[in-house]
Amino acid sequence: MSNNKWSEQKIDELLSQVPQIHDTRSKDEVFKRLQQDPRLADVKKEKRIQWIPPAVAVAAMVTLTVLVASFINNPQQAEKATSDMAVTEEGSADMAEEETFMMKATETEESSPASNQGINSxxxxxxxxxxQDSLLTxxxxxxxxxxxxxxxxxxxxxxxxxxxxxxxxxxxxxxxxxxxxxxxxxxxxxxxxxxxxxxxxxxxxxxxxxxxxxxxxxxxxxxxxxxxxxxxxxxxxxxxxxxxxxxxxxxxxxxxxxxxxxxxxxxxxxxxxxxLRSGNTFSSYYLYTNKQGKQFLVPNLNKTHSDIQVAMTEMKTAQSDYLKSVVPEGVDYEVRDEDGTNHIRFTQQLNLEQMDPQVASHLIEGILLTNGSFGDEVQFENIVPLNWNGFDFTKPVPSPIGANKYIWE
Incomplete structure (x- = not known):
């Protein structure tokens, strides 16, 4: 057994040395002082029940048991046990507080009118x-x-x-x-x-x-x-x-x-x-990136054009800090109309597989959306491969119905 173990006789001797406290006031005087104490009046008016989370109570009981045993058997570890108890109680309280917050958040979400409508986050x-999952938008x-x-x-x-x-x-x-x-x-x-x-x-x-x-x-x-x-x-x-x-x-x-x-x-x-034009806005499309970094193809509705050739020329140039051109540097094309179909011929052969896939998608769809604002189909020329991302460039490509596809699920 440890030599540091305290005997019951030694503990009794230490307790007998604790000075005794005497209160010389009378019972009436003490009772009167208690009646006049405003703190007791507040407690009487507003009873507060302190609920201790089960996790905190269990942790406190276990820690207290360990502390008493440690104090009796090894007084040198008493200080350390006290410190451990403080840490344990603090952590348990934080855990209980977090759980309560999560419960409140769940209750608020479930009771929210917006959540009953199906969307609130x-x-x-x-x-x-x-x-949609494709690069095409x-x-x-x-x-x-x-x-x-x-x-x-x-x-x-x-x-x-x-x-x-x-x-x-x-x-x-x-x-x-x-x-x-x-x-x-x-x-x-x-x-x-x-x-x-x-x-x-x-x-x-x-x-x-x-x-x-x-x-x-x-x-x-x-x-x-x-x-x-x-x-x-x-x-x-x-x-x-x-x-x-x-x-x-x-x-x-x-x-x-x-x-x-x-x-x-x-x-x-x-x-x-x-x-109202139902999509026939006679405008050029550009690339817009919002503050979250999400990219969209948008028309410049502040400018309408008399014919598609003007619109296709206009879209080569950025319109502002927000509306960037979808036409990469070094890419150029000519536009001609044949029997109601717009022919877009690249001056140098355009190899889509040698481009960044997203840049290539923005270029093709920007051209299609711009032509679509006039209600026209597009025949691409001097472009490879002839079948790319679902497009068949051997024949006219139909105009899109709209930009920036989302699916309601």
Whole structure:
């Protein structure tokens, strides 16, 4: 046995040497002082039950047992045991606090109205709205089998309007609309509010304030007396372009106050009707990279062109710090029209397999989207290989239906 083991006699001797404490006050005096103590009054009014998490209680009991045994059998380890107990209690408390926080977060998420609608986080959004796996980012006629196309113009933190082309399974459309074919306004009213824009890399913008209605082949947007669409020329531009990229199948949109009078925007005066072009914007496409590093192909709707040759020449040059050209340095082409088909002939043979795959995809799809804004097919010439990424360059390539493909799952 250890020589340091303390005997019961020695412990009794140490305890007998502890000075005794005497209180000379009377019982009445002590009771009166207790009644006047405001701390006791607070406790009486507001009882607080201190709940000790099971993990903390068990850890404390085990540590206390070890400490007592260590103190009796080995007084030199008492100080170390005390320190260990403090660390254990602190860690257990932190663990209990973390578990409580996680439980609260789960309860909040489960009780959130947004979660009941199916989306309330970037993770849930990614499982519902996902990118296609291919390097190609546009939507083509063959992609629409078993899907309904939902167009929407999203607004980035840089105030750039990015068109998204969302493919919604037809089975979902049938469940929510029956046999009726939904209009672009129907699709917007049904799905726009469900998109968590920040999770997708965009500013919070949709749904629009006010109320949209149809009148024959045109839309009417009735705006409330207070809105942010006319704060500046930039906000007006984002508003107009997002509407242009969202509502297909209508000839124009009118802007009205709630009483039916023509809307007045501080920056421009009376807000005149805007023509809607259903994707035929007669504009060039460029590469835009948002603040999260995500890349999109977007049209420059601030510039429309009279013919495709002008648009194809324009797209060779970057338009701003945000709109970069998809045409790599050293690549050039000529454009000619033959029987309604645009022939794009590269001045030097273009070998797509010798290029970065993403750069090559942006080039081909930028050309196709620009031509598609005029409603034209494209015949590529002086390009190899003739079959690449699903494209057959031996014949005209059909125009895409829209840019920046997402699939609703």
């Amino acid at each position: 970037s993770e849930k959004t990614s499982t519902m709205l996902v990118n 546009a939507v083509y006629p063959a992609d629409t089998k078993d899907y309904t196309v939902f167009h929407i113009g999203m607004v980035s933190d840089d105030a750039i309007v990015v068109p998204l082309t969302v493919l919604i399974p037809n089975r979902k459309i049938v469940n929510e609309f029956g046999d009726e074919k939904p209009t672009s306004l129907d699709l917007y009213n049904q799905y726009a509010a469900q998109l968590v824009e920040p999770a997708l890399g965009f500013a919070e913008y949709h749904p629009y304030v006010g109320q949209f209605s149809e009148q024959q082949n045109q839309l009417i947007h009735k705006l409330p007396s207070k809105h942010d669409y006319d704060l500046s020329s930039a906000t007006i531009n984002s508003y107009d372009e997002s509407i242009m990229e969202t509502f297909y199948g209508y000839s124009q949109v009118e802007f009205q106050n709630e009483d039916g009078s023509q809307a007045y925007f501080d920056q421009v005066g009376s807000k005149k009707p805007e023509q």
